[in-house]
Amino acid sequence: MPLPFLTADHRFEAAEDAALPYDDRDRWRRPYRPGPWRVGTAAVLLLLASCVLCASFVIALTGPLSDAGFALGTGLAVIAVALRLLRMGVWVSARGLRQVTFLVTRTVPWRRVVSVRTxxxxxxxxxxxxxxxxxxxxxxxxxxxxxxxxxxLTTHNADFLTRPGAFDRAADSVEAWAEEYRRR
Incomplete structure (x- = not known):
């Protein structure tokens, strides 16, 4: 099953001459791949969730349903946390720039952006x-x-901690989006 929020568009990495190689610019995209710290944390959380969901099944067969329901809810909450961790980051489209944090999503239209710089x-x-x-x-x-x-973005967040080249490419890409759409 493809997970489009987990991968960046590979055409960006292949196209060196075009700063914005996307065909559909109205669709929200993350111009970089999630880092190993973010993906590893989400994988561990999903592994934990699978154990909790198996435990809820065993509890449902042998114990009270209220305890099984609590375990099921806990497993689903852990899955939701892992998916939100994978969704975090900076997303761009022709409409603006979106910063997704764990609890808050901020969207800024390009007309309100003065500059994006490192x-x-x-x-x-x-x-x-x-x-x-x-x-x-x-x-x-x-x-x-x-x-x-x-x-x-920072060089020491979960996406770029050990990947300074990836930070430079992601920053250049977001700056290119801002430069193109700020003028419109």
């Missing part, structure tokens, strides 16, 4: 409170101060 700054390591020096892709909006907007 800056050197302290960034959070894997989303934890610890900060390290790294690069961040920041969004400057016309309607908000630059300090109010969290970075779109």
């Amino acid at each position: 800056v050197q700054q302290p960034v959070r390591w894997l989303g934890l409170p610890r900060t390290v020096q790294g690069q961040a892709l920041v969004l400057v909006r016309a309607d908000r101060a630059a300090e109010d907007v969290p970075p779109l």
Whole structure:
């Protein structure tokens, strides 16, 4: 079963001359692949969910249904968390830029984007409170101060922690989308 939210369009990596190689630009796309930390965490959560779902089946056969229902609900909640982890990231389309975090999704139309640029700054390591020096892709909006907007991508998040080249390609791609659609 194909999981389109898990993979980036491979034509982007193959096309070096075109910055925006997508045919259907109205469809939301993530211009990079999810990183190994994000995919590994989701895989472990899905493995845990399969164990919990098997346990709920055994409980349903041998014990009270209320306990089986609780286990089933817990397994489904873990699956929902894993899918949300895989969905997190920056998505682009002709309509704007969308930043999907664990609890909140922010969509900014291109007309409100002043610039998207890469800056050197302290960034959070894997989303934890610890900060390290790294690069961040920041969004400057016309309607908000630059300090109010969290970075779109960083070199130390779950997608790019050990892949600096992938961060550069993803940042260049998002900057190219912003440059093309900001002018319209």
